[in-house]
Amino acid sequence: MSNAGNPGGDEPGERSDFIRSLIRQDIADGTYGGRVQTRFPPEPNGYLHIGHAKSICLNFDLAAEFGGTCNLRFDDTNPETERADFVAAIEEDIAWLGYESDRGTLYASDYFEQLYQWAEDLIGAGLAYVDDQDAEAISENRGSFTEPGTDSPWRNRAPEENLDLFRRMRAGEFADGERVLRARIDMAHENMLMRDPVLYRIRHASHHRTGDQWCIYPTYDWAHGQSDAVEGVTNSICTLEFDAHRPLYDWFLDHLDLPGDRPRQTEFARLNITHAVLSKRRLLELVDEGHVDGWDDPRMPTLRGLRRRGFPPQAIREFCRHVGVARVDGTVEVELLESFVRRELNEVALRRMAVLNPLRLVIENYPEGQVEMREAGNNPEDPSAGARQVPFSGELYIERDDFMLDPPPKFYRLAPGREVRLRSGYFVTCTGVDTDADGNVTEVRCTYDPETGSGQAPDGRKVKATIHWVSAAHALDGRAVLYERLFTVPHPGADGADPMESLDPHSAQLIEGARFEPAMADIAPGQVVQFERLGYFARDPDTPDLFHRTVGLRDEWARIQRRQGKK
Numbered sequence: 083m084s085n086a087g088n089p090g091g092d093e094p095g096e097r098s099d100f101i102r103s104l105i106r107q108d109i110a111d112g113t114y115g116g117r118v119q120t121r122f123p124p125e126p127n128g129y130l131h132i133g134h135a136k137s138i139c140l141n142f143d144l145a146a147e148f149g150g151t152c153n154l155r156f157d158d159t160n161p162e163t164e165r166a167d168f169v170a171a172i173e174e175d176i177a178w179l180g181y182e183s184d185r186g187t188l189y190a191s192d193y194f195e196q197l198y199q200w201a202e203d204l205i206g207a208g209l210a211y212v213d214d215q216d217a218e219a220i221s222e223n224r225g226s227f228t229e230p231g232t233d234s235p236w237r238n239r240a241p242e243e244n245l246d247l248f249r250r251m252r253a254g255e256f257a258d259g260e261r262v263l264r265a266r267i268d269m270a271h272e273n274m275l276m277r278d279p280v281l282y283r284i285r286h287a288s289h290h291r292t293g294d295q296w297c298i299y300p301t302y303d304w305a306h307g308q309s310d311a312v313e314g315v316t317n318s319i320c321t322l323e324f325d326a327h328r329p330l331y332d333w334f335l336d337h338l339d340l341p342g343d344r345p346r347q348t349e350f351a352r353l354n355i356t357h358a359v360l361s362k363r364r365l366l367e368l369v370d371e372g373h374v375d376g377w378d379d380p381r382m383p384t385l386r387g388l389r390r391r392g393f394p395p396q397a398i399r400e401f402c403r404h405v406g407v408a409r410v411d412g413t414v415e416v417e418l419l420e421s422f423v424r425r426e427l428n429e430v431a432l433r434r435m436a437v438l439n440p441l442r443l444v445i446e447n448y449p450e451g452q453v454e455m456r457e458a459g460n461n462p463e464d465p466s467a468g469a470r471q472v473p474f475s476g477e478l479y480i481e482r483d484d485f486m487l488d489p490p491p492k493f494y495r496l497a498p499g500r501e502v503r504l505r506s507g508y509f510v511t512c513t514g515v516d517t518d519a520d521g522n523v524t525e526v527r528c529t530y531d532p533e534t535g536s537g538q539a540p541d542g543r544k545v546k547a548t549i550h551w552v553s554a555a556h557a558l559d560g561r562a563v564l565y566e567r568l569f570t571v572p573h574p575g576a577d578g579a580d581p582m583e584s585l586d587p588h589s590a591q592l593i594e595g596a597r598f599e600p601a602m603a604d605i606a607p608g609q610v611v612q613f614e615r616l617g618y619f620a621r622d623p624d625t626p627d628l629f630h631r632t633v634g635l636r637d638e639w640a641r642i643q644r645r646q647g648k649k
């Protein structure tokens with residue numbers, strides 16, 4: 083376990099929930115000799131999202147807290163949907179999140195031979211049989227919640243015949259779907275998953291790791307618990323939809339000759355986030371139908387999307403820990419996640435000035451051609467971040483929104499006759515404007531007070547607003563993208579609606595012609611800065627002049643809490 087995974091310094095025993103209680107009980111009882119081993123088991127059929135992050139943090143944090151280990155294991159039992167590039171992407175995303183598998187990358191496909199041998203053992207014990215029914219017949223004969231299933235006509239095949247057929251399945255003598263291997267449990271079991279579940283299917287498909295070595299592939303249920311057992315996993319933690327699979331998980335382990343400890347499955351509720359979808363199928367739909375620009379679009383809840391958006395991995399980890407584990411499904415407000423992002427960025431992001439919608443401001447009494455360097459702190463939260471020099475001159479750009487010709491009562495920023503502070507600059511007073519033929523303001527004229535360079539006026543007069551600016555001659559050109567929620571409703575797809583109907587077609591707004599202060603040149607690809615007064619922005623890793631707004635400056639979560647009377 084890498085230390086990077088636990089930067090919050092959570093001490094063992096500090097946190098408490100039902101999973102940690104179970105583990106403490108196990109340790110007290112000596113169930114696993116004090117050993118704690120977990121795993122994160124993704125299927126390499128897509129990219130990781132914030133829901134997976136919760137599972138990753140939980141598994142790796144538990145191992146770290148209890149002095150155990152956690153490993154990555156790909157659940158790669160379905161060759162038709164899995165790909166090697168997904169494996170690489172998942173490994174990369176886990177590393178980005180700050181975790182490292184204790185045993186490198188493991189794969190269920192590494193255990194295909196052992197799983198096969200165990201299947202032969204079950205057959206030998208009369209606990210599994212080859213069924214010649216097709217998928218449709220098997221499904222029909224499974225019964226329903228109210229009706230027991232019907233025994234397959236092949237259920238009572240002799241073990242020798244089953245063994246012979248199973249070996250011939252492996253040898254490739256049969257076509258896809260012609261036969262399956264099923265456990266022989268109970269066709270009248272109240273849990274339908276226990277009604278002779280399928281263990282192996284015939285699939286003449288190349289696997290991204292085992293190639294054409296196999297033409298039969300284990301089901302998730304057959305592979306999962308046994309893979310846990312092979313690896314020595316003690317706590318197999320999964321999401322609630324596997325609750326009904328637990329009796330099956332246990333049944334297999336009960337009937338096999340295990341190499342060591344018997345793992346135990348524990349379920350917790352999935353993470354859902356408002357204004358997002360987290361199903362791989364839906365995420366794929368967003369990409370395939372062109373609603374977003376790929377899996378790493380900054381509006382996607384994928385780890386790649388959040389990374390491009392500028393979400394720090396540390397904030398994601400702390401959010402996951404804060405949300406905790408429960409046994410009841412729920413949805414967490416995206417504003418809470420954003421407040422963790424904002425809190426982290428407030429501490430680490432450098433401050434810079436950027437003007438997204440420039441309006442020229444000319445200082446009439448500033449000496450012609452003069453340029454002076456103004457010192458501006460890089461981060462008021464972190465004195466060690468130092469300061470940078472910002473060029474100031476007689477021609478600046480300010481934000482168009484910060485000026486109004488005819489301001490309403492509560493508008494305190496620049497207007498004719500009014501004085502405001504230019505951050506890290508001087509006080510300026512508006513003396514007039516130029517307009518175009520349509521009456522649009524094209525330039526604001528001001529005078530400045532050279533005595534206000536400290537940020538205060540020596541005579542003690544006050545201004546009601548401080549605005550940001552960049553020097554026109556020194557500004558760098560750039561672009562920024564502002565984001566709205568991808569889905570306009572908090573629970574897209576609730577009540578059987580099609581989530582795609584609540585997509586916001588204007589969720590990304592590209593702003594061209596933004597102007598940045600010169601020190602923006604030092605910002606690395608992927609780095610997040612605070613544009614003063616505008617929010618946090620991440621430099622695109624591939625397109626250097628493009629910045630994505632990570633989050634705004636206002637804490638929406640605090641507002642929600644107040645509305646709910648929680649603060």
Ligand code: ATP
Pocket residue numbers: 122123124125126127132133134136137319320321351352353354360362
């Ligand atoms: P699939 O439908 O393909 O199974 P999945 O999202 O479950 O999709 P997996 O690769 O099987 O994807 O997930 C790996 C692990 O992450 C599993 O243990 C799963 O339970 C967990 N996981 C997936 N989604 C969430 C979520 N929203 N919250 C918490 N854990 C999740």
Ligand code: MG
Pocket residue numbers: 125
């Ligand atoms: Mg799954």
